[in-house]
Amino acid sequence: MATRTLPKTDVVIVGGGWTGLTAAYELAHAGQRCVVLERGQNRHTATSFAGPEEHDELKYALRHGHMQDLKKETLTFRNNRDQQALPMRRLGSFLPGTGLGGAGIHWNGQIWRPLPSDLEMRSHYEDRYGSQFIPDDLTIQDWGVTYDELEPHLDFFERICGAAGYAGNLNGETRAGGNVFEGQRSADYPNPAMKQPISNTLFGKAAEKLGYNPFPMPSANVTQAYENPYGAQLHPCTYCGFCERFGCGYFAKADPIICVYDRIKDHDNFEIRFEAQVLRVEKSEDGQTATGVTYLGEDGVEVFQPADTVCLNAYGLWNVHLMLVSDLGKPYDPATRTGVVGRNYAYQTVAAVDAFFDSDVITNPFMGAGALGVVVDDFNGDNFDHAELGFLGGGYIACKQYNGRPISYQPTPEGTPAWGGDWKRAVRENYNHHGDLVIHGSSVSTHENYLDLDPTWTDAYGRPLLRMTFNFPDNDRKMGDYVMNRAVEIAQEMDNVTSVSSVNMAAKGKDYSIVPYQTTHNAGGAVMGTDPTTSVVNRFGQMWDHHNVFVFGACLFPQNPGYNPTGPLMGLAYWTLDHMKTDYLSNPRPLMDA
Numbered sequence: 347m348a349t350r351t352l353p354k355t356d357v358v359i360v361g362g363g364w365t366g367l368t369a370a371y372e373l374a375h376a377g378q379r380c381v382v383l384e385r386g387q388n389r390h391t392a393t394s395f396a397g398p399e400e401h402d403e404l405k406y407a408l409r410h411g412h413m414q415d416l417k418k419e420t421l422t423f424r425n426n427r428d429q430q431a432l433p434m435r436r437l438g439s440f441l442p443g444t445g446l447g448g449a450g451i452h453w454n455g456q457i458w459r460p461l462p463s464d465l466e467m468r469s470h471y472e473d474r475y476g477s478q479f480i481p482d483d484l485t486i487q488d489w490g491v492t493y494d495e496l497e498p499h500l501d502f503f504e505r506i507c508g509a510a511g512y513a514g515n516l517n518g519e520t521r522a523g524g525n526v527f528e529g530q531r532s533a534d535y536p537n538p539a540m541k542q543p544i545s546n547t548l549f550g551k552a553a554e555k556l557g558y559n560p561f562p563m564p565s566a567n568v569t570q571a572y573e574n575p576y577g578a579q580l581h582p583c584t585y586c587g588f589c590e591r592f593g594c595g596y597f598a599k600a601d602p603i604i605c606v607y608d609r610i611k612d613h614d615n616f617e618i619r620f621e622a623q624v625l626r627v628e629k630s631e632d633g634q635t636a637t638g639v640t641y642l643g644e645d646g647v648e649v650f651q652p653a654d655t656v657c658l659n660a661y662g663l664w665n666v667h668l669m670l671v672s673d674l675g676k677p678y679d680p681a682t683r684t685g686v687v688g689r690n691y692a693y694q695t696v697a698a699v700d701a702f703f704d705s706d707v708i709t710n711p712f713m714g715a716g717a718l719g720v721v722v723d724d725f726n727g728d729n730f731d732h733a734e735l736g737f738l739g740g741g742y743i744a745c746k747q748y749n750g751r752p753i754s755y756q757p758t759p760e761g762t763p764a765w766g767g768d769w770k771r772a773v774r775e776n777y778n779h780h781g782d783l784v785i786h787g788s789s790v791s792t793h794e795n796y797l798d799l800d801p802t803w804t805d806a807y808g809r810p811l812l813r814m815t816f817n818f819p820d821n822d823r824k825m826g827d828y829v830m831n832r833a834v835e836i837a838q839e840m841d842n843v844t845s846v847s848s849v850n851m852a853a854k855g856k857d858y859s860i861v862p863y864q865t866t867h868n869a870g871g872a873v874m875g876t877d878p879t880t881s882v883v884n885r886f887g888q889m890w891d892h893h894n895v896f897v898f899g900a901c902l903f904p905q906n907p908g909y910n911p912t913g914p915l916m917g918l919a920y921w922t923l924d925h926m927k928t929d930y931l932s933n934p935r936p937l938m939d940a
């Protein structure tokens with residue numbers, strides 16, 4: 347029982363990242379009194395992320411200064427149901443955020459849209475390849491929302507971020523130099539694409555020679571002075587190389603503090619409480635609706651915040667955890683394959699290719715940015731013929747220059763010893779002559795990859811930890827190899843390249859590990875859809891079982907497309923908020939029949 351009960355608010359929002367602050371902005375302007383509860387601390391782009399202090403690689407990139415404190419809250423992990431899951435005591439494979447702005451502070455700023463076929467994955471593959479094409483062990487499904495429905499919302503988020511790029515499909519007209527595979531855009535990017543360094547340029551030339559379609563990576567590292575639709579001012583990127591894992595004190599990387607929070611913080615309908623750890627969502631006596639949330643305040647006292655509407659914006663994994671500890675929705679049981687909360691957890695399938703140049707190519711890797719890359723999308727989604735390949739999905743191949751930081755950036759060719767004099771020599775000889783390619787691939791959902799509550803371990807608040815059961819599906823291992831081999835071919839075609847090496851994180855025989863960083867793109871677990879037996883929320887992000895609970899984030903994805911998630915999940919956030927404002931709030935009820 348909470349010790350203190352506060353006056354009721356219209357909307358309580360759990361989490362102050364991209365999705366939470368955006369929900370508060372939109373709903374406060376729609377006349378709703380919004381209370382945001384953020385477990386982390388207050389901070390500000392202008393004062394908290396300024397160089398040179400912010401450019402401390404040890405503190406922020408390696409010791410995870412901006413990220414979640416695992417001593418309070420973590421998860422347990424295992425590869426399959428036969429194993430005993432153990433707590434994740436150090437951050438590694440993914441780096442969830444905490445504090446104002448969430449992980450939107452230390453993200454890279456790669457801002458993507460899904461392909462139209464990504465959103466209708468099951469029906470698309472069945473239509474193109476026949477109903478037998480999808481193996482029985484895959485639980486991929488359609489999202490319940492189409493690209494055309496999401497397009498205005500994807501476009502709006504790009505304008506909020508001042509996205510930089512070059513449209514490949516403008517109002518149905520295909521344009522060379524952009525992503526010719528993308529869905530139709532109603533407008534070009536608000537800002538021109540980033541300037542590319544030599545390695546990325548050579549990659550683009552080689553890809554073109556092989557008949558592919560290179561284009562600049564869409565970027566929320568802004569390229570010129572820009573004012574977003576909320577009135578936020580962004581400045582041009584300096585290519586300082588301290589994007590990923592760091593905040594941007596230059597106001598050049600779009601983040602939720604400058605783009606959203608500063609524009610809403612003084613609104614009468616907006617309130618945010620920091621160090622407010624939400625412990626559970628409370629339900630009405632009949633169990634049909636939520637009545638608010640209970641949180642632990644900074645004084646250590648449990649507080650009940652009643653609300654008409656509850657928005658879960660705590661990051662995908664923690665949204666699922668809150669549902670499970672609050673008994674919201676039916677938990678997924680892999681033995682019977684029934685239930686939905688925790689079902690279809692998916693990740694991202696990553697591989698890397700290193701290209702080493704001769705001494706004529708000087709790359710200056712210390713000049714970089716989180717979304718500085720040249721990309722080919724020819725092997726992403728269903729942009730290529732899968733008929734004879736034995737897998738679904740794909741990934742984009744990017745040559746990128748994010749940073750050349752001293753501790754982590756030490757590329758050496760295959761065969762170099764891992765330490766000692768020869769290693770040092772190889773680092774010195776190759777630091778300035780390296781092309782960095784990544785394969786960023788999709789992750790299909792299966793019956794055996796899921797989230798539930800751990801029967802053994804608890805967090806600092808006495809709640810069972812979230813348990814993650816995950817290994818790479820065979821489908822994704824094959825897909826990763828196939829796309830990686832295409833990337834190797836491009837690397838070998840690049841001018842002045844002397845050697846190429848590659849590694850597939852999902853190679854056959856290699857179990858998924860939570861130790862090396864891969865991506866913070868945890869998806870699924872509270873998926874959207876049109877069938878309550880296979881989805882937690884309906885196509886509007888509203889829980890089937892509790893109509894006044896709305897869910898945001900990548901937990902909604904029924905499987906993970908090949909792209910980074912923030913563009914798609916923010917498109918979905920604006921879609922949900924639009925339906926809340928225009929349809930739900932004036933007449934609260936289920937927006938779809940179960």
Ligand SMILES: Cc1cc2nc3c(=O)[nH]c(=O)nc-3n(C[C@H](O)[C@H](O)[C@H](O)COP(=O)(O)OP(=O)(O)OC[C@H]3O[C@@H](n4cnc5c(N)ncnc54)[C@H](O)[C@@H]3O)c2cc1C
Nearest residue numbers: 361363364365385444448449454455456624661866910912
């Ligand atoms: C290093 C890194 C690089 C990335 N780069 C990219 C990229 O280039 N492109 C891309 O698309 N995506 C990228 N991402 C992913 C991106 O950061 C996330 O998709 C995005 O931040 C999700 O927004 P969110 O609002 O769902 O969650 P978050 O940003 O995680 O915000 C959730 C907030 O909720 C708070 N919270 C959680 N639980 C509770 C609770 N119980 N009570 C109160 N508050 C709570 C957290 O403290 C946090 O502030 C990257 C992530 C990382 C870590």
Ligand code: SF4
Nearest residue numbers: 583584586589594599
């Ligand atoms: S590279 Fe650009 S966007 Fe990234 S932190 Fe530096 S100035 Fe900011």
